[in-house]
Amino acid sequence: MTTMKTQYRYIGKPTPRNDALEIVTGKAEFIDDVKRPAMLYGKVLRSPYPHANILEIDTTKAEALPGVKAVLTHKNVPGWKTGIPRHVRVLDRKVRFVGDAVALVAAETEEIAAEALGLIKVEYEKLPAVYDVEQAIQPDAPQLYDEFPRNLVPLDVKVFGPKSLSKVVMGDVEKGFGEADFIGEGTYAYENFANPLPLEPPGVIAEWEGPEKLTVWSATQSASWHRFIMLSKMGFPDIRTISTHCGGSFGSKNYSAQPLFYAAALAKASGRAVKVRYTKEEQFGAFALRLGSRFRGKVGIKKDGTVTAVSGEWFVDTGAFSDMAQAQIAVGCGEAQLMLRCLNWDLRTRLVCTNRNASGIVRGFGGQELESAFHPILSIAMEQAELDPVEFFKKNYVKPGEGYYWRDGNWWVCRGKDYSNAIMEGAKAFQWKEKWKGWLTPTAVQGTKRIGVGVGVHGNADVGEDESEAYVRLNPDATATIHACVSESGMGQRSSLCKMVAEVLQLPLERVSMTPPDSLINPFDFGLVGSRGTFAIGSAVIAAAEDARQKLLALAAPLFHSEPDELESMDGKVCVKGKPGTGIPWNRVTSLTQTCTGFGRFKPDYSVPNFLILFVEVEVDTETGQVVLLNVVSATDVGQVIDPLSLEGQLYGALGAAGMDTALFEESVLDRRQGHLLNINMMDYKWRTFSELPRFRNVILETGIPTHRYKALGVGEIATSPGPSAVLMAASNAVGKRLCDYPVTPERVLKALGKIKKE
């Protein structure tokens, strides 16, 4: 395959990240490194109760503390609201989870702000709380919001337009189940509310330049979100957003609505710039967890692995709120169809709020949540049919010419790739055929140690989501500047975009740079979500570079007494095609005082899904119940690699960001009597260390995918998604018992083995 590939100057070759020097010398500027003149520090007083009315708040003592510049409660905060539909106030007269915001303080130092919080007296009226989705929808359950009877959050909110997807209903499921040879059925949950836990906690600085003009600095992966999403929630001030280097996000810091509200409200009240930077405890206990996901469902399959029907009810638990849950449901419903070719669906959803810390956006965006809860049911069916799951996934993953309802509710027909080759290459690298011994059968047994293998797949058509615009400006000194509102949160996307532009312009890579992610100086870009950077943003910058190039050649044509299409630009000189000796430098084509700017735009295209298959091998100790991840192989086809080192990093990311390890040890432990999360620090929230790294191999095919001229496709978002269910499958096979709960703790393994008593 590689012999047929186009050889590029930069695309596909490893090149240092543009920001590499800043990062390794400590000069990269993250949110906590930014200070504004006369900046204050904001802190949040948080509720000790999961559900309570605030009867009284006395802030007099806090206000009197020297250095305190503003104290806000529900009585005097702006009336801004977030949530879909809008229901989450900056501060409310009611608290809905342990850690919910009660009051805000801005002070000269963080220490003074913290001291002031301790001086605020609050009288609460405790209310009963509810933590379980199915209990929460009972008529007599405690109700979180007056506007949401039975704690059901509306789904008909048109988050992606008038037909926005909130269920998958098509065909005739009764007929489908009638045709099935085997049926998998049950209720399974992916409800460990794991935390994406980027190392850098969320932080926002807000500064008003007048009553209607707000500037926001934020550690975000998508600079524009703090403007275009927050505008309507804040009464349409003019918001300028600037993204600092983002110390990891994995979805969670796309959009820090709460910290932004707090900083902006305090900045308004104090007339000063205010920074709100969450502590690690706040990041754990009052920011963005994964959605809870429970699936009561049924799947019918034939002996040959044909899926005849899927039905069920998907309960999605937001905790106290989630700003994007309906969008995650839409994408999750779409992704289920990519994974399973089936004509008959009746998959309904319920969105429920409960009294725990809020959920937010997390890598995997709904699809990982649905699939992880759905997989045990699918496994039951495959087990009865004695099907090899790799063959099953190969048969059922969406193929070119097949269709699906995507998040906008429209029927899209796949014009992408058949990923069967990626599946087979991955299986070969993993030695799947040698290791797979059948369902609930270990690959090997050595004393108390048993080895098992598992597999999962995931794909997403959001790689072509939403809009991107870009300018590319050719400067007379033979440099090019990309204007696009793109942050850097780890994907290396800013560097990859420079490579694409350098390739279009045939300009040395170091001569291409990019404006900072700032909404004031850049056209609109939706941001780094859904693996859209390569296809969506890439298309816009490539089009802008091509437009600029065409304009330059048109300017140069008279100098050569020829037509623009007889010319090319090479290393900052325009020349007759194939005759570099004829080159005229850009500054003589334009002039020293002129630039030449092109524009590019990308429109959404949901017809090219990406794909990833993950193979895992675990070792289970039947004495201790411990499950150890030994070996991982990921396989994908990205069409064309842009930067091999950055791509590998994204794929290794399967182990991070509340991904595969949510099946092994990651969870937010909720005390369902008191409503407290019990492990909100980095000692008690287990994370994978260097000493616990499995062998990890990436198999990356590059067969060209019809996206833009470089035939490339992003894949980062989905790295985490197939892992959790693959680990459960592997652990089940190792011990010969079905393990269906996340994470598969030693206790759960020993229970399944009958070595300790069941609850």
Next chain:
Amino acid sequence: MRSKRIRKREKINLTVNGHAYELDVGRQAHQLDPAHTLAKTLRETLGLTGTKIGCDRGSCGSCTVLMDGKAILSCTTLTVECDGKSITTIEGLGDPQKGILDPLQQAFIDHTAFQCGFCTPGMIMGAKALLGQNRSPDEGQVKEALSGHYCRCISHYHVLRAVLEAAKRIR
């Protein structure tokens, strides 16, 4: 004991990246508050923001700096404990004035041994301490030395390659 001694002296001396600093201890705005961590002093008093604070509780490794050549967590070290000590931060590696990078920094660039980059300064300082004690570590020793460093992007595999490569280049 220690705090009494400091109260008497009211000043501490420390060296950071080769520069000697004398800091007045006290509770005024211009003074070194005895409650200040080394991380805070480095970042806010000395303006060395390359040292990152991830958890501020000594469990993520991102604030790692060298104290007399040994890796320490600057978020759980009080500055008043650093009297007479020599501290090296990420800004002190290589020869910044001449634009010369430490071999570790260069290897991290060459292997793109980071994604978001927030853990990188701490990771490099942790690796620097290791290579100071062991010029030829094997992969297991690098893993052990860096096991307290949290990286959520999962750049571990790239970091291992970079550290082993830097060790080779130094030899």
